[in-house]
Amino acid sequence: MPYRLYFAAIACLLMFRLPGASAQSGLYAATAFPRLNTPPAAISWINEEGSPLLDTLYRYLLQADSLGLPPEDYNVSYVQTLCDGRQQLPDQNDTAFANQELTCIATQYFHDVAYGRPGLSPVDFNGLHYTPEPPLPVSAQLADAVAEGRFGQFMTRMEPGNSLYRALKKSLQHYRDMITDTLRAPLAARIHAIQAAMDQVRWASRYLAGQPVIIVNLPSADLQFYRNDSLLLYTRVIPGKPATPTHTLCSTITSAELYPYWSVPHRIAVKELLPEQRRNPRFLENNQFQVLDARDRIVNPRHIAWQQLGPGHFPYRLRQSTGCDNAMGIIKFSFNSPYDIYLHDTPSKTLFMFERRFYSHGCIRVEEAMALARILLADKPEVAKSLLSNECLKHQAPETIMLNQPVYIMVLYNTAWPDAFGKVHFYQDIYNLQHFNI
Template identity: 35%
Template sequence: MKACLFILLLFPGLSLNAQLPRQTGRMEDAGVRVFYQKTGGKPVWLTTGGRQNFDLFAAYLREAARLGLNKEDYGPALTTALADSSYKIPTAADSLHIDSVITATVIRFFSDVAYGHLVKLPVKYNGLPALQNTGIDIAAKLADNLLSGQFSYFLPSVEPSDTAYMAVKNCIAALYPIVMDTAFKEVPVTSLKADSSNAPLLLRLRQIGISDSLPGAGKVSLSARIRQAQRLFNMLDDGVLREPFLKALNVPLTYRLLELNNALNQLRWLHQYKKEAPVVLVNIPSTGLVFYQEGKPVLYSRVITGKKSTPTPTLGSDITEVVLFPYWTVPNRIAVRELLPQIKKDRQYLVDNQFEILDKKGHIVPPSTIDWNSLGGNNFPYVIRQNTGCDNSLGIVKLNFYSPFGVYLHDTPGKALFMLQQRFFSHGCVRVEEAVQLAHLLLDKEAAAMIALEAKGSQPDQRPVIFRVPVTTYVFILYNTAWTDATGQVRFYEDVYRENN
């Protein structure tokens, strides 16, 4: 804090809160100490030998937006004043004060590049260990890098080596200069005419990077460009203009950049966990799942996530069990609100859907002995359980992990729904199209072979078989409206749960 007060005297026009780097936390203070322990406690940034490193950092800061970061978070006034030599440091003591502030800023900047600049965790529940010693780790690497004269390679060395990360970063790099161009303006597309008379449409297609020509291919038809834009927004790519497509087109590009920035920083955060263990990643708006081993994607699957009324929660946990032939113990709210009215209408409903009734002690109760008409939301002393088998609502495989929401990943007999573009139908759990294949990858060879064998000959009366997952495997359920698809292309998805409002 003394250094900040000192610099305010040097720059009387600067505001401590608005212009200077935010006050460092204990982790950042520890990082600064580690840095100077390694470098010998001397100024390193504004010396004759260190000036080029400082100038490179100042250049990084000016272009922070291309990295999904906001330069205002790093006190740009001080860096700018020092970079353009508009201020001369009076004494060696002053130089050390300023050097330490620069160091804290540099550590924070590269920590955000490596681990993500997150105002809050991207999950409502995180049962996994928090990332530790991020500032200290970056500080030690930074010092070593400077001492070896390799600072120009430092930024790419701490960025994630991840194809999804690079795709999102490249999308930001392409969109940012368009938005910052002095000639840029938002012109709403209001006409449904898919022809050359629709000037706002043609302008918007160019603004989102969809050109009317390709190198070596000549002109691209307007219909083809519209279909490309429809794919960008995860819509039916038939070249026909409809209101939902116009709505997606008219989302301000500054907002699209915010979506991309959010995705990029979550990918940074996620990358650190992918270095520790295999990761099952679900992104809700894109209704897709990716399984990573050693940081590389090895399986993609379409999924079905929660309806707007029963949204899937975001979370981080670790998968502990694979259950073959699971029972479905119907949550009380579903039993009372959805099943009970069906049972009252038709007692055969229980038999047709292989449901059995348990009392609170877990004993099976014959349905004929129950006065169903007397039951309701405030009076339902039973548990409804669906027997195992291919027609079970959980399919033949369930993947368990702890969360306070009572959700899990599972198979489903309703495979046809995976063919739909919009897949928000569940009560909050995640239905996985490739659930059996995912189970194979999570288990050892013997367990995987047993699942494959048993699944082929599954019968309605099969009993549940529980397999422990032998290797720590993280599961993340995230919510990003800008995300990559199965082909690695960035797409913008509908904000189904209105999380970004």
């Protein structure tokens, strides 16, 4: 391999040449492409017959802004110099060098269009070990499209088509059209929030393509349940308060439990319930809490010296009995995570009326929990029939129901997010994670 082609392959992995630099100059724009572990086979963007493919690529790159992607990440100015002839290619090695660089640019660009920018993982816990990587690498899809004369339709194939993405893209264009000198700063914050949300939707795009998936967005405090891009349920939720925030995650809902116990997390037991019991020796009994020892035997709370217990010494587990006043409500939905949290019903329905409704200890309370249950358990007719009423029945024992088909859940954090009608709203950065000041 001529040294300049070898250098081009290395440059493809590390950085791009600055506009106007020669192949020999070694001047490159610092734009890293960490997903390109090996340089893709070069496509002939420029050859003796001209550069019609390059012109199409340049037109695609000019759409970066409208797609919520930063044009500077793809060295658009360098591509422009090749299109208009300002970047000279004196010999075949220079042409081969340019073709290798252009292939790297195109590969990374279409990867980001379809699956989000490299290194993005918007969740604290990825229980699915999910990555948005396609079954066929983008470089191979790109090469096939060029070879088969389909490059003119390649953007349509790669860009996400789900309703969340379309709503965000439309909103992005709306705010870009509104920009003036006086509105530039406040609108820029909203544009950044939309761009961040578009990247998260791209990241989730493979699971939005067909499988049933529940998406909880924390700042908007809502839940959307999709199947084949059809919205099955939209409902309000109550996430964690700022002191006990709900973690972002992706996981799988595997079961529902009717009339569940509430097993009180240790931190809540010692920080909140223990002080209440010290002040009022009948607090636990009055609120239907059971005390269990290390062997899960129920202990009479009147036989415990509560004043001698504390965070460093609390050898008990607290559990709230099933019933209409149970903090879990009538039903909870379980999924794997290290945070001991659930989606669940609640007896405190009035809190859903508040626009700013962040009151939980980290679990996610669902306003229409029974409607969600009827969808998840629709293939269990007898169970679904028993869920037609939202009324709480007394003296019910817990009943765990396994889902025949587990359902993906993604808990995300976006301060710009579409509602059930596709209108994008902007929300307070309640956990102070995005700093967009919208």
